[in-house]
Amino acid sequence: MDGKSDLNPFYHELHYSTYQIVKIVLMSVFVVPLRLIAVTFALSLGWLICVLTVRGLTHEELKKPLRGWRRWIQRELGPPVAQFVFFTIGFLFIRTRGRRATKKEAPILTMAPHSSWTDALLHFVDDISSPVSRMDNAELPIIGAMVKFLQPVCVSRDMANSRSDSLNEIKRRAKQPENSSDTSAIDWKQVALFPEGTTTNRKCLISFKTGAFQPGVPVQPVVVRWPNYFDCVTWAFVGPSVYKLIWLQMCQPITFVEVEYLPVYIPSEEEKENPTLFANNVRQVMASALKIPVRNYSHRDGVQFRRRFLASQHGWTTKFTILEKLAQKIGLVPKMLEDVVKYLSQKQHSADLISREYLEDLIGLEAETKSKMDVRESYEEFLPLIQNAEGAISLQKFIVLVSLWLCKKQKAVEPLKYLIQASGIDDMSQLSRTSVENCLKTIFPSNFQSKSDLIADMFKLNAISFDRLKNGLIRDDNDIFS
Template identity: 30%
Template sequence: MSNPQATDNAHPLARAERLSLSEDLEGIGFDIDPKQDQLHAFLGKKHPHSFAHPWEMVKVGFWSLLWPVRMLVLWFTLIYWRLAGVFYNRGLSTAPQVADPMDPRRRAALNATSKRCARILLYCLGFMRLRVTTPLPSADAVIPCVMNHVSWLDLVVCNALSIHSFVVADTVRNSPLIGGICGSNNCITVHRDDRGSCIAAAQLLEARNCVKDGSGYGRLPACPVSVFPEGHATNGSCIARFKSGAFRNGPVQPVAISYPHRFYNASQTSQNVTFYLFKMMTQVYNRVQVSFLPVMSPLPEEAPAAFAFRCQKAIASHLGVPTSRHSVSDALQYDESRRASMAPSPAPLSASLEAANGPSPVGTPHLSPKATPTHPLSTTQTSPGIGREGMAARLRI
């Protein structure tokens, strides 16, 4: 039988990901209030003004006339942005690299094109103004940005602010247009279900953001990489657990993104993309607010998980929302367990648990069909009037 401790020592990134954040932080003096665990952070928010509201019907009826024009401009801009990336990357590899393969003049031209195209996309989606509540960091800053993740629009907003390189999921990188744009901006791709990919991405992130020249956190040979440590978009009701991979390399620049709204929430957790774009384009206007918080550095002997939690709390405090110890993987596992436990046969439950956790050791009983899955989310308090079955039924990513 393999030794878990040896595995953790062999792969430094594994421990904070395999153990729950509460166990890591409680061992180093941090307390997490269980009342702050927000299970519904990964649920699609119910909007108070649906199509049944008179004002919403008037807006949709009027702006539907301009919706085809906006959509046409949006697609034209995306195609132009992609072709610009192909043009400026001609003869170069689009695989993630430590050193930027593009010469400075090409990179400056592509960044300017990306910024203009991002602004046009925001205009098409009703964002007439991009509000930045704090001064932008210096163009020569080499510190990576860590930010909360609310929607895929976060990528567009960041490009409009001259933040062009990210750590993106393989599903984003493999998409026809957006994936090509990410490749031209030297983004780092990570496969969520592949431990080796996560470790390789973290090592490349460290090389990109922590190249030293003898004077501290010196110059960068490529664009600084920005990270969404939550790993998945939430509905903005809280800040989900930060993964610790981005917090092993020194100082970070926390960034808080929010979409203040009265009628339609810009967060996209479980909505159809076409319907999402339609609703965004049929609003009178949409708002986005970006705040660059003070640069945070790890304390002496501070564990990466503790540093990640401090940054998580800083962003949550600025936005006025609670923190959560749960991640999107917790939500997915809990949803799978609950759906399997409600099935007529107990076989799917035991099969799914064995597939996720491996065969049970000798002497460890399997869960019975009526037993509650021993998952961290199973102890989370749900909203009044909503049972666990009801919450699991609503939990759709």
């Protein structure tokens, strides 16, 4: 997945025009301070209302719809207060199209694309809804009271039973009770969730999780558009931080958002039996309305892309630190790694790509050792350093990284010959200019052009020896090769 590809849903880059820069400076000086006062007041008011509403309720009581005055505050006072909070940061108008279905018509609202922290506002458009939220959010200071006030369906990616419990809760809230003493499902508002399960840059719709579709009830697709010239709402895996986005958001005189309610989608009998088919068909309807393609990516793809992207930004010193940390965790000494790259450099490979299993066998990473939390974290941090753009493990990247690490560790350039031999060159006394250029492109992918003087100096003759290459590299880049 190319980091800046038009269809990469996990990458977002801001482009500042002169007008935007001037506007941000002026707004930061004259408007943002006033907005900060306003939003602080609005949040404090909202927090106080939430705290008073849920005060004294047990965890079990919060699993049932609120009653009496608490219910009135949640459903009548909650939405305008939430809209006031967003009003203070620039959401002056929210345009809606279509008609929101009743709970009887569609117990579940499926919203997409999920692209911003401000998507929380959508739970208060027209009417309040039952959101799906991370379990951790309920324990956060200030935000926790607001989450409890909304009584969301809580889910955790880390807890084994969380997904099944959340699915059962969605089913319970969505399905009307039949001949049952539990009539609380009638009192719950519509369940509203973003089936993508993570944020993207809205360039495509990624795979829908099936939680909203497993109950087999009608759903109403809701598409969200942000028709702003300067996009400071998109929160992707790689891009501006949420803090920077909040600041830029405050610097915009007005932020436009459009919510469109599509016709209720009633599943067929086949879709009721096959939630994945149901989810894919609804996704296609929403993608057609948005005029964007669909792509089968998931939250895990976003995490892996972020790791690979960050790995590509690392200098060699950082990469060496990550490799050394893994080596220490699994008991790999430099001599063992040198034996591995020596073996690989002399072995003829039909392809550059290797499997995880092959890599783990090479470095002696056993299943029992890998199951340890600290080892697994170090291993997952190491893998992006040797993966290509598609996430496959590159044998060449592994040899390059380990060879250069050995150069640094041993304060010698000798291990560099493994890198050269891996490219199929056996005669180390006659290295061609092409082979050396390829070697330097591998070592210095981001600043290869700066090595033109080094290449010109070394190649006063048609070919050079490995010793001449070593001397040139030591003189040119003392940080690695000494």
